[in-house]
Amino acid sequence: MNIKRLLCCIALLLSMPLALADKPATEAPARRDATTFTEADVNAITSSAVLQRMIVGYQRLGDDQRLGWTLARLSQLNPDSGDLRMALALNFAKQGNKSKTYDLLLKMKEQGYGFDLAKDSRFAKVTGTEAWDYIVENLQANLKPFGEGKVAFSLPKGDTLFESIAWDPKRNKFLVGSVRDGKIQLADKNGKLEEFIAPADGSGLWSIYALATDPERDLLYAASTSALYFKGFRQEDFNKTGIFKFSLSTGKLLDKYLLPVDQGTRALSSITVG
Incomplete structure (x- = not known):
């Protein structure tokens, strides 16, 4: 899985200042400094576009704490995005937070996501425990196909797509x-x-x-x-x-x-x- 895809899709926003407008464009916008946001401030935001812009800004600034808050909030708004959840797990791992990393990866394992994290150096700070070995083993197991399938029927050939x-x-x-x-x-x-x-x-x-x-x-x-x-x-x-x-x-x-x-x-x- 290409985790960087989440950030690449909004790379054009890199040059924009990390500030937010909270009034309609017809009014003079009130701009807030996102570098001072608390976790509560981030959780109050409902716009995915704004959160994506903040992700780019926090990554550029190296603000891993606010990046984690923003990834968590965006993941709440997009609960079916495995990319977002993995990006959040990587953020926790970078901070050495084993508890949150393990908890999130275990939830993803239960959802059926499969990954091979055995040699992923980005998780270096949270490896070396029996819990980590269990997570790695079971995420790898989710990659294995199971069950039997057979062709039910074939549709006629033609210019249909x-x-x-x-x-x-x-x-x-x-x-x-x-x-x-x-x-x-x-x-x-x-x-x-x-x-x-x-x-x-x-x-x-x-x-x-x-x-x-x-x-x-x-x-x-x-x-x-x-x-x-x-x-x-x-x-x-x-x-x-x-x-x-x-x-x-x-x-x-x-x-x-x-x-x-x-x-x-x-x-x-x-x-x-x-």
């Missing part, structure tokens, strides 16, 4: 989404396809990158982006992306939620129902 799949328990069929034609099709357990929803229906769909079903509410969600791979791509649709909401039983479009196009290039690639 299927990128997403979901399950409809009422029909006992899968739904598959195409990046190339923007269609959502039903697939039986033999891989036979039946067209269900298409851009031509008036939905405005583009490339389908993720699907999620909510059978209890008869809903289907699709994450769709106007990608260059889409056969119907139009220049005026560039950078458009959003979530499309359909009736699962009929395929009728119920609503769609598009991201603003003036806030940078983005694409939605995963979705789940919660």
Whole structure:
């Protein structure tokens, strides 16, 4: 795992001063010196973008204590990020805090994360204990594949680039989404396809990158982006992306939620129902 990826993705912010604005841009912003923040100050921040900027600044300043507070807060806001948790574990290890390092790595082990830390010199300050050996052994064990799998069915060949799949328990069929034609099709357990929803229906769909079903509410969600791979791509649709909401039983479009196009290039690639 490339732990540095967390910081590299915001490297362009390195030249920015480590200060925060806490008022809208229409007002004269009040700037606060983040180098004086307490842990409570950090935990009061709810913006991931602000926290990411602080991470870069604290790393540049070598302020490991505030870096740890900020990584912990950002991890709270992004609980499914293994990269953030590992970055926090490395921060604890750098400070020689065995208790917090072990506790976090054990939680990650229970979550199913797998790492090979046996020769990772970044953890040098927390090695040499039976607890550490146990953690290393079990994180390595999580890397081993288990169980048996077999091909359930194959989808027909063609210029489709299927990128997403979901399950409809009422029909006992899968739904598959195409990046190339923007269609959502039903697939039986033999891989036979039946067209269900298409851009031509008036939905405005583009490339389908993720699907999620909510059978209890008869809903289907699709994450769709106007990608260059889409056969119907139009220049005026560039950078458009959003979530499309359909009736699962009929395929009728119920609503769609598009991201603003003036806030940078983005694409939605995963979705789940919660």
